[in-house]
Amino acid sequence: MRNIALIAAKEIQESLRNRWVLAMTALLAALALSLTFLGSAPTGTVGARALDIVIVSLSSLTIFLVPLVALLISHDAIVGETERGTMLLLLSYPVSRGQVLLGKFVGHIAILAFATVLGYGTAAVTLAATGAAIDAESWTAFAGMIGTSILLGAVFIAIGYLISVLVRERATAAGVAIGVWLLFVVVFDMALLGVLVVDQGRTISSGTLSALLLLNPTDVYRLLNLAGATNASAFSGMSGLAGTVALGPAKLLCALAAWTLVPLAAAAMIFSRREL
């Protein structure tokens, strides 16, 4: 435990020092703020549920940005340190490889959580400060959105580690990470849509569709935030899908947890067997 905390603390310290955290928080805050105030222009001032609109736009932003940021910080966690030669020294210390990986995981999650809470929180607080009426239900949905965004980040941090222990060079890791991002964020949904259009509902039942959506963590996130909250789903145009897919929030959260734990466990196993 102590070792995990030490490595996590060092990871956070380094990210603070090289201004990674600052850059990430600033990026998220800037995008969240512009989405909040520019994005709400079409709805005008009549929209009583201003924060719900923000949830919809920030969720869409998260689906693109958070996996990218998570992969960016995680893809070279192992291979980068190995290449720079710092891993060799670290592993000569009384610390197991599992502890190294878990410590980094805790550290990276903390960094991502900090940036998300602060970045998105700024947008919500600013919105409230400008006098928009926000009820408790919306605040809960917003907190849920931030929480699931961090969970989505955890998924991609774990996937990033798996990439990082599988490849031999940093450049390869970066390439694979971009590929993974494209696959989950862009290609998967387009392919799924294509299949659904061609199939015309003949063979693919709603059960199969649910299963297919679980295969992509970003879709699980989308279902949780855009279809889950009743108010948000009306704005997001996801209510149709939400009616079809019979998956409760608990199942969806379990799916995200599984998407985190399986790659993380696989990464830990491969890393502990890898020869340096």
Add this chain to the structure above:
Amino acid sequence: MTSLVEVSHATKRYGAIEAVRDISFTLEPGQTVALVGHNGAGKTTLIKLMLGLIRATEGHVRVFGEDPAAGGIGTRRRLGYLPESVSFNTALTGREVLAFYARLKSESVDGIRALLDRVGLAKAAERRIGTYSKGMRQRLGLAQALIGRPRLLLFDEPTTGLDPGLRMEFYEIVSELRERGATVVLSSHVLTELEERTERVIIVNRGRLVADGTLDELRRIAELPATVRVSVAQGGMEKVQNLLGAQDSIRTFNGHRIEVDATPSQKIELVRRAADAGDLIEDIDVIPPSLDELYAHFLRKEAP
């Protein structure tokens, strides 16, 4: 009493490449050992085997009586390692990095100041490592290896690229460690760099152990000729040459110096004959084979 380190018939293969082939040796407490070989001879692989970072394909390695690859936490606390071309995260300061490593070894952070002082980094402690020179990084690497007064220190090419002053300081620290009873392994690709500071030399070549012993033992085994150099007074050249007898290896230099290669058994006889020449000679030197020659001899012997 078991040995501190026991390497027994260790072989390490990477695919078809045999980095280390059937190497056996033991290290005892308090020894300073030089691990010498060309680049790629298997020195780093041997050190990684002793650190437990890799596992032997065949044979076994024991450090403090345990398998280092099994991940024994106790073993690693008593071990210091300085990797070849050590590197650190450049965003942190020297003190921060040392504090991190000290905590990992469950050592108090209080000892850091003394360590930084010892390696001459006290003034740069609060500076980011990104601003350090190569020598300073090497000093920091040395400082982290000394954390927790380890009983076994593995230094991989510690003096490569260091300026002579720093090298002297480094060897001072090594002799302090020896006095404290620690076992120190120094690897190097040139024997001369170790400047006779180690009591034992292990030479590896192409993954095989080709020599293991003290420098004197190795000299005896190698039977390399020493050079007897005689400075001759003006005009005595011919006479002295006759006195020394017809040697194949006799060389003369600018009319007043003679050099003869001599095996250990011939050496005394040559010196006696030269001394018989009395006033005709000004000086006699007996130069033992250099470390370079010794090293080259063992590598040649191994070549097919």
